[in-house]
Amino acid sequence: MSTNQALVVRDLKKKYPKADALKGVSLSLPQGEIWGLLGPNGSGKSTLLKCVVGLVTPDGGDITISGQPPSRETKAQVAFVPEVENLYRWMTIRQAIDFTATFYEDWEHERVEELLNFMRLDPTKKISSLSKGMRARLKLILALSRRAPLILLDEPFSGIDPASRDRIVEGIVRQFKSEEQTMIISTHAVGDTEQLFDAVVFLDEGTVSLQGNAEDLRRQYGRSINDLFKEVFA
């Protein structure tokens, strides 16, 4: 293989008091690809992403980011966008951007204006006045304004309007730099976003039930990823 692995997860396990969130998950992401982490709510998608970014400590298995075990340095390489609201509602868009920028050395101020424009957001607006779709677009701006080698988006399309979803899909296609970046997008609603993915991982109750290159799966099964998803999780 000539490609480097941006992320390798091996036999990852995580137990919560009431359930096993991850029961031995393994995957290997080549640098430059966009992967879809697909599964219904509660399948372990968020837990997996949080383990990678270091917010959750796994009970077993290991993770390497660009060949290194998780550390302070690898943390700086990962941009994680959680599903939960992480924006202060009293801030304006501009304030939220400036506030977030102070945390990161790889922040690209020039890129912000281009992204605001593309995402059709007015920086003087207050977060509290934004729709869910607008907040989702802002969260993507915050992730893409960094030059992070590994970007993790947790449910970026959840509960938003189709126009916002299309903007986000197009924003990712335009801004993703495959020469230096790698991305994982988790979602439980595959429709209209599957063309984004190089490869997909189906996560079913903490176990990988299907994994592969998206185009190869389409050819092999003669079906869309969305149809396969519906079948597996019917």
Add this chain to the structure above:
Amino acid sequence: MNIDFSTSIPIYLQIIDEFKRQIVTGTLKPGDKIPSQRDLAAEIKVNANTVQRAYREMEILGLVETLRGQGTFVCQNHGIVEETRNEMLTNLVDDFVRAVQALGLSVDATLEVVRTRFSEIEAGEEVNNE
């Protein structure tokens, strides 16, 4: 370029087919510049690696060539339109022949219906266009 693609078939193959169609119908002419990979990806909202795979395949097929720093162009090769047309026609006919053979129909009976339907459908389209 507007591709109304189905996600049940590999997307890069559908991108190649669309370029072939445009070459055969003359929408794209030998020597014409085609969109950059990044522009096409953004336009049809498809992963850039998928578009890259389609372009790489089209280069191998001799449909397009990429000139350093200038972009990607439909090959100047004179036979390209005819070759592509023949290839697409052969593929369509092959599918048709196999389906007809599976029904146990003869060449002569089939060809007669093909001729009749050809003119009927053409006539029908003219009516529809008015």
